[in-house]
Amino acid sequence: MTDTHPTAGVPMRWVGPLRISGNVATTETQVPLATYESPLWPSVGRGAKVSMLTERGIVATLTDERMTRSVLVEAADAQTALAAARTLRTRTDELQQVVRGCSRFARLIGIRHEINANLLFLRFEFATGDAAGHNMVTLASDALLQHLLKTVPGISYGSVSGNYCTDKKATAINGILGRGKNVVTELLVPRDVVRRVLRTTAAGIAELNIRKNLLGTLLAGGVRSANAHYANMLLGFYVATGQDAANIVEGSQGVTTAEDRDGDLYFSCTLPNLIVGTVGHGKGLGFVETALARLGCRDAREPGENARRLAVLAAATVLCGELSLLAAQTNPGELMRAHVQLERDRTTSEAGA
Amino acid sequence: MTDTHPTAGVPMRWVGPLRISGNVATTETQVPLATYESPLWPSVGRGAKVSMLTERGIVATLTDERMTRSVLVEAADAQTALAAARTLRTRTDELQQVVRGCSRFARLIGIRHEINANLLFLRFEFATGDAAGHNMVTLASDALLQHLLKTVPGISYGSVSGNYCTDKKATAINGILGRGKNVVTELLVPRDVVRRVLRTTAAGIAELNIRKNLLGTLLAGGVRSANAHYANMLLGFYVATGQDAANIVEGSQGVTTAEDRDGDLYFSCTLPNLIVGTVGHGKGLGFVETALARLGCRDAREPGENARRLAVLAAATVLCGELSLLAAQTNPGELMRAHVQLERDRTTSEAGA
Amino acid sequence: MTDTHPTAGVPMRWVGPLRISGNVATTETQVPLATYESPLWPSVGRGAKVSMLTERGIVATLTDERMTRSVLVEAADAQTALAAARTLRTRTDELQQVVRGCSRFARLIGIRHEINANLLFLRFEFATGDAAGHNMVTLASDALLQHLLKTVPGISYGSVSGNYCTDKKATAINGILGRGKNVVTELLVPRDVVRRVLRTTAAGIAELNIRKNLLGTLLAGGVRSANAHYANMLLGFYVATGQDAANIVEGSQGVTTAEDRDGDLYFSCTLPNLIVGTVGHGKGLGFVETALARLGCRDAREPGENARRLAVLAAATVLCGELSLLAAQTNPGELMRAHVQLERDRTTSEAGA
C-alpha cells in the first residue's frame, strides 16, 4: 500500500474477554470488531461478560465443514444430463486427481447434482485447509469442468458458477447441503446472571425469541433464518480479521434458540454457513496479522485447525451480541435509552477531543 | 479515534469513471471501493469503461424510498388486535405529531400491519432525509409504540423490533412493501462494445443470466434475488462511504436482466432495498468525508437529495461489477485466467514494494 | 353430466359438530370432508369434540379479504414504467368504471405495483362478493389492461397474469399484501380437556409446535408457513364444498400458535390466504348445493356474507385437524397405533362388506 492508495480506516475495538469451550477450542480471549456502529461494542461486551460468569462459557460445536462451487453444464437433453450425472459416481478417483493437480490443499469430498430441463448443475464440495477457499474451489471446479467437457459426451459449457454454490446470497441450499463451517454455540446462563447482567428473565427472552426471531422473520418471508442481528457481529468480526465480509450475506442466516430452564436461560446460536479463513486475501495486512495472532489463529497446527478456531470465535462473538440485544428488547425503551446515552457519550467525547 | 484504538485499514481504490444519468443524477465520476478482494477493482473498472462508451451511460431511476421499523404488540386476542390495527387508520395526524416530537427529519408516510394469532405486527414507514435512518426510525417507532400502549385498549409491549422491518436479513417483505431506496439501473451496450470490451455477445450474457442468476438462484432456494455478486460491490462501496455495511444482506437482493436486442445488450440491475445515508454514524470520518465530497454528496441540496445521489451511484457501481463478471463467465476459463494473472501481479508488486 | 362423463366419487363424511364464534358466525355445525385419506375424519372429529367442550368454541376472526390478479406490462424503460405506475394513482375513478363495466360484483379496492428493469407488474385488488373470484378478476384485469394499453403512453402487453397475483403457488406476497380471506382461529382448551381428550399437555403441544412447525419448516426452507398439515383439511373441505381445490397450495400456508397458559392450552391457526366462494364453478352440483345449505351458506344475506361464513368454517375445520395431529405427535407411537388401528378397522369392514 502506498500513499496513492489510501485505506478505509474502519474503527476497531477489542471487546471481552469471552469464555469459550467445545470441540474446537477452550480459551478466554478478547475479540476484535471493526464497525462504524459503535453501540455494537458495549453490546457484544455485555454478552462476553455473561459468558465469563458461567463455568464452561460458550460451548461451540463445529458440526460440519466444506466449501463448494457449482458449475453449470448444458446437455443435449435431460436423459443425457442424467447419464452425465451418473457417470460421475464411478469416477471419484479420477476427479480427485484433477483436483490434486490444482492445489495442494483442496480435496474433493462430495458431489451433488440437480437436473432442470436439459441443464445439469454440479455442486462440488471441497476441504480447503485454512483458506476460506473461494479461489481454490473456483480453480478446482474450473479444472473439473474442463475435464468433464473433454470426457463426457453430449455436454457443453454453461458457467463456471451456476449460483447453486451459493456464494454471498441467502439461499436454502447452503444450510441443507453444507457450505463453510457449521457451528452451534450454546450458553447456559444462571438465573441471577440473567437478572443482574441482562436485566431480564429467561422466560422473557424465550418468548421474544419465538415471536420476533422465529415468527417475525417467517412473516417477513425470510429463508432459513431466525435471529435479531447476526449480520452486525459478523461484519465487525470479518472486517477486523481480513475476511471477505460479503460472506455475511449467507453467514448471517442462522437460528437463535432460547429456553427457560427453571429460570436459567439456555441460549444457542446455530450458524450453518460460516465462511472464514486464516490465509488468503487480506490476511497479510499488518492489523489482520496482529488480530489473528492475538486470537491464537497463527499457531502451528494441522491445516484447517486455525480456520476452525477462527470460526468458533466468530460464532461465539455472534452469540454475545445476539444475547445482549434480545435482552435489551425485552424491556420497553431500554434499547433507545442505551443508544441515546451512547450518542451523548460519543458527542461529548468527540467535542472534548 | 486515538492511538489506543487502531483502525482496520481496508484497501481502497477509486475506479472508473463511470457515466450515469436518470431521474436523480447526471454525471461522470469515479467511485471508491474498499475491499480485501482486489480483483473487484479491475472488474468494476471494466464495467465503468463500458458505461463511458455509451451515450447516456447507466440510466438510474429511483422508483421509491422509505425506511421502516416494525414493532410487535401483544393483544388480548385476534379481535382486539384487529380493532387496534383499525384504529390507527383514523389517527394519522396524531401519530404524525408523535413522530415530529422525536426528530426534525423523520416523517411517517405509511403503516402496514399483520395479525398472527393474538399478535399484531405494525410496520411503520418513514421518510428520513439524508440519513439511512436506522436510529431515527427506531426512536420514532419507540415513541409511537409507547403512545399506542397508552392509548389503545387491550394491547401490551411485545418488542420495539419485530423482525418484520426487516433489517439486515434477506426477506421478501422489503422488496414487496419497500425499504430503503428502490433503484433500477439500465445500460444499453452497443454490439461492438460488447464484443471488444466485454469479449462476448449479448446473446451469451442473456442466456447465462437466465440460467445462472434466475434459474440457479431459484434452484438454490433463494428469495427475491437473481444476481451474480451484488454483495461484493455493495460491500466495497459501503465500507468506502461510511455506510453500515451489514445492510448488504438485504441490499444485495436484486435482479439482473439481460436481453439481446439485435446484437446490442440491454443490461439492467434492479436493487429494491438499498440502504444508504450521507449523514449519521461513520460519516464524520476523514476518508468518508473526502469520499462523499468527491462523489458530489456533500453539496447543499434539499434534504434527501444527497442520499439519493449516493444511492444511484451505489447502484451504478453494482451494475458495472455485475456486467463484467457475467461477461467473464460466458467464456470458459476466463475468470480463472484473470484471477491467476491478478495474483501474479499482486505478488510481483508486493515483492517489489 | 351424462353417463358418458362419469365422476370421480371421492369418499365424503360429515364430522363434528364443532362450535364456532367470532366476527362472522356463531354456530354449531358438522363439516364435510371428501378425501381418500380416511384417518382424517376421526382426527378432525377429535378436534371438533374439543371445541364443543369449551364455552366460546373456536373464535374465528376474519381480518381481511380481497381477490387479486397481476398483469404484466412492458415499458420502454424503467422511467416510463414509473410514470405509468404514478399515473394510475390519479385515475382511480376511471379504472373503477372499467371494472364496473365487467361485472356487477367486482369492485377495485387497491392497486400495488413493482418495477423490475423495464417491466411493470400491476397487482389489482378486488372485492368479489360471494365468488372466489378467479374469473371475475381475470375478466376485470383484462379490461383494465386493455384500457391502460390504450391510454398510457410507452407501454405494451406483457401478460394478463404475471404470477405476481399469486394464484395456486406458495409465495410470500399473498400473506403480506393479502389475497383471499385472512382468518385467525383461536381456541382456549381447559387443562383437563387437554389431558382427557387430547391425552397430552399444553406444554407438550407448545414445545412441539415451536420445534416442528416453526423450526422444522424453517430448516426445510419453507415460505411463510408453520403448520403440520393444513393442506389435508383444506383439500377435504374444498372438494366437499365445490371449491377449486388447487387453491390449497397457497391456502395451506399459515401459522399455528400454541401456548401453555397455566396448564390450559391457547391454540391458534392463522390462515392468511383462504380462497373460497359459494357461487361459481362447481357450486351447482347437487352434493355441493346440499353441503353449502347444510353449512348455512345458502341463506339470503348481503353479498359476501355467505362466502365469509364458509371461510371461517373452513378455517375452524383446519384448526380441529391441526390440534388433533399435534396432540398425537407429542406421544411416541400414538400416531402409528392410530393408523394401524384404522387400517385394521377399514380392512375388517371392507372384508365384511
Add this chain to the structure above:
Amino acid sequence: MTDTHPTAGVPMRWVGPLRISGNVATTETQVPLATYESPLWPSVGRGAKVSMLTERGIVATLTDERMTRSVLVEAADAQTALAAARTLRTRTDELQQVVRGCSRFARLIGIRHEINANLLFLRFEFATGDAAGHNMVTLASDALLQHLLKTVPGISYGSVSGNYCTDKKATAINGILGRGKNVVTELLVPRDVVRRVLRTTAAGIAELNIRKNLLGTLLAGGVRSANAHYANMLLGFYVATGQDAANIVEGSQGVTTAEDRDGDLYFSCTLPNLIVGTVGHGKGLGFVETALARLGCRDAREPGENARRLAVLAAATVLCGELSLLAAQTNPGELMRAHVQLERDRTTSEAGA
C-alpha cells in the same frame, strides 16, 4: 361405500391422447382429469394434441425417486446430537434390518441430518415400491426412532415428524435432497405447430416464460418454483387416480423452461417432487381401478414400475396444460375469450339438459 356415506362426485373427463416416450414409458394414451374447473379439459387437450403432432412426443425422464420422513430428536446438547448423527453412519445394516421388520416394500436408501441447537433432525429416505409411501415411511421411521431412542445415549423423543420431510408444504428441501419422483418432461414443437395449434411463436412463449414464470414468481417471493399452473393439472390427475391430492402443494413446485430454437419451441417442465402411487388409500375405488388400468398402471411389473409409469403420465399431463396456458397468455384477450366461450357453451348445454 354405502348410501349413508355419499361421495363427492367430481366431474371427470379423459382428454387426449397424448404421446409420451423416455426412460419409463413409450405410449399414447388419454389421461383423466377430475375437476370443477371445466376449462382445464380443452386446455390440456390442446397440449396433448401438440404432443401427437411431434415424433417422439413428450420425452419424460425420471431422474430420481425416494420417499422421506424426518424424525425430531432432542439431545442433551449439540455435541451429543453430533455424536448421535455420526453413530448412524456406522449402523446402516442394523437400521436396514429395523426397516425390513416393518414392511416388505420399504427399503432405507439414505439418511441426512441437521443439528440446530440441541435438536437433531433425521431425514430418512426410502424406496417404497408402487406405494406413494406416506404410511410405510411413517411406520418405518417410527420403528427407527424407537430403536435409536433405545440404543443411542443422550437423546429423547421429539416428534415422529419434524416437518423436515417435508410433506404437503412448499419448501426447498424436497427439490434439493429429493422426495417423490423427480421427472423432467421435454417437448420439441415444430414451428408450424406452434403457429397453427398454439397460435403463437416460440419467441413469444420463451419471453413470457422468463418474465411471468421465472421473474414474476421470484418477485412474489416464491420458493423453488416457476410455472403458470402445475397445481391445476396435478389436482385433476390426482383426484382422478386416487392420489392424496394434498400432495399437489409440493408437487406443483417445479420449473418451466421454454426456448426459441430457430422458430421451433423447446418446452420443458421439471417436477422434482411428484408423489404418486398405484397401491394404497383410494386405489381400491372402482373408478380409480378403472383409471389406473386404462393408463396401463395395473400391469404385472416389477414393484415400482407401475408407480413410475403413473408419475411420467402425470408429468406429461402437466406439460400439456402448462404449454397451452402459456401460449394463450402470449395473446392479449385470448384467455378471456376462451373462458367466456366455455361459459357460454356450458350454460347453453346445461340449459338444454
